[in-house]
Amino acid sequence: MIKNIGNYRQTILYGISLAILLLLLRWLELRYVILAHSFEIYAGAIALLFTALGIWLALKLNNPKVLTKVIEKEVFITQTANFVLNEQNLIALKLSARELEVLALMALGKSNQEIADQLFVSLNTIKTHSSRLFEKMDVKRRTQAVELGKKLSLIP
């Protein structure tokens, strides 16, 4: 439960110092037979000392209040650099992984034939994918699909 003794070291040291002080006073009392009227002096000294100790303790123990200042800093970010896919939109459109892949390649300006070559499938397959893609996205052309895809953060 108490992991770090270090936190209580000050308290322990303080207690020890108090004990030593009291013993010292006791010793002085016995040694020099302190007169009763000098009690006020001791009391004052003790008061002063322990006030200082209290202050020191409080300052040590009091965690500095951290005032978090949130400063809005306008950061221009190329949206390609830190692109995060909007999964909500993706799910909403019910696009399959392959369809999204085709869309991404379309956005790069690739032709259907180039996409087919890159994905190692036939041209007809890409045509089928693109058709389904346009149907799901409710667009008529690939340029519209790309435009909408970027707006919905489906592609960078």
Add this chain to the structure above:
Amino acid sequence: MIKNIGNYRQTILYGISLAILLLLLRWLELRYVILAHSFEIYAGAIALLFTALGIWLALKLNNPKVLTKVIEKEVFITQTANFVLNEQNLIALKLSARELEVLALMALGKSNQEIADQLFVSLNTIKTHSSRLFEKMDVKRRTQAVELGKKLSLIP
């Protein structure tokens, strides 16, 4: 106001340990038939009191150190919102005003026929514009032209 008691636990523990210490001294006093010099008790009480006073003083007077924590909050700025045309790139490519206009409409996903209708010219004119556009931009397809146009900040 004081949210975390945990900060003061050490202080409380210190008070308790002090009390125990005093009791111990009292017990020693009785044990060894120490004369009823109540000086220690007074000293302890004063010590306790003024320690508390010191703590209280310190907490009252101590201005909380304001640790300004600057958190850079990234504000995403849609590039469409504050689009500025990169005239250098435009001049470098030697695009005419009409060609840029056609490119912008292409970027919106419009077909050549739609662009022709919108600009009140014939389909063939748009084809000519687009051909020259692709030639100047050194691209083969409209999707590539749009991609490059956005990259070069020719269009939002």
Add this chain to the structure above:
DNA sequence: CCCAAAATCACCCTAAAGTATGAGGCTTTT
């Protein structure tokens, strides 16, 4: 294991995009 969705491919057809070439009118620059 079975079913549904996804992925794959083919064929045919139409629409759109893109290329090539030529040409007339218009403005700006030299």
Add this chain to the structure above:
DNA sequence: AAAAGCCTCATACTTTAGGGTGATTTTGGG
């Protein structure tokens, strides 16, 4: 005035894109 550049349009042609239909295989979840 001539040259150059831009905008316009046309015709003819090729390529690419896209729609419709049908089919097979793969795959993930109940």
